Amino acid sequence: MPNIKIFSGSSHQDLSQKIADRLGLELGKVVTKKFSNQETCVEIGESVRGEDVYIVQSGCGEINDNLMELLIMINACKIASASRVTAVIPCFPYARQDKKDKSRAPISAKLVANMLSVAGADHIITMDLHASQIQGFFDIPVDNLYAEPAVLKWIRENISEWRNCTIVSPDAGGAKRVTSIADRLNVDFALIHKERKKANEVDRMVLVGDVKDRVAILVDDMADTCGTICHAADK
Numbered sequence: 001m002p003n004i005k006i007f008s009g010s011s012h013q014d015l016s017q018k019i020a021d022r023l024g025l026e027l028g029k030v031v032t033k034k035f036s037n038q039e040t041c042v043e044i045g046e047s048v049r050g051e052d053v054y055i056v057q058s059g060c061g062e063i064n065d066n067l068m069e070l071l072i073m074i075n076a077c078k079i080a081s082a083s084r085v086t087a088v089i090p091c092f093p094y095a096r097q098d099k100k101d102k103s104r105a106p107i108s109a110k111l112v113a114n115m116l117s118v119a120g121a122d123h124i125i126t127m128d129l130h131a132s133q134i135q136g137f138f139d140i141p142v143d144n145l146y147a148e149p150a151v152l153k154w155i156r157e158n159i160s161e162w163r164n165c166t167i168v169s170p171d172a173g174g175a176k177r178v179t180s181i182a183d184r185l186n187v188d189f190a191l192i193h194k195e196r197k198k199a200n201e202v203d204r205m206v207l208v209g210d211v212k213d214r215v216a217i218l219v220d221d222m223a224d225t226c227g228t229i230c231h232a233a234d235k
Contacts, residue, residue, distance in 0.1 A: 004054065005052070006019065006056065008057075012058045057073070058090045094108040117139060125143045126145070128221050130221060164187075165187055169192065170232035174191070189209065192208070193206045205231055
């Protein structure tokens with residue numbers, strides 16, 4: 001593969017190594033360290049002039065540090081004359097803050113999109129965005145890949161009674177996701193309507209659909225405290 005360089009941020013080096021192995025490439029040399037005042041320092045250890053650069057950094061773990069590290073890496077490659085910089089972000093940071101759900105609330109996903117563009121990213125590859133409209137926050141191309149085919153394969157291979165299962169969404173927002181999986185497996189679906197007092201705390205849940213004597217497969221796209229999915233499992 002001509003002129004492709006893959007660099008890994010510190011969020012998930014194992015994933016970056018697997019991507020590089022699958023492509024038959026070596027990971028690019030990069031040193032990330034912190035100054036004593038916790039500022040992030042990134043040094044790209046090889047020439048990227050005229051190269052097609054891919055930077056793999058997920059929005060998990062120390063999310064703010066990882067985001068800042070990604071922005072600095074993109075900028076470092078851009079000012080070192082890389083021809084194109086693609087940010088590979090499997091888990092997009094701040095994706096749940098995608099709309100103004102109450103007065104004076106920020107739209108942080110849009111802010112992250114602006115920061116990535118200003119840092120110099122030419123292309124974004126991400127997976128299963130919390131809300132597909134986040135793609136519209138960018139003026140650069142965004143590929144929103146879906147994990148659904150891998151999920152379907154896993155269900156068929158690992159759940160022996162998958163033909164007699166019900167796909168359940170722990171919240172109404174995920175209804176589209178579960179109906180798509182249920183249609184592909186040709187099984188029924190159900191959903192749970194929840195009422196929240198405040199974020200991360202579920203007040204009351206109502207099951208809509210039938211799961212009696214069946215294997216219930218809960219599908220959600222974002223697990224933070226896992227409170228929702230545990231309540232749903234109890235229900």
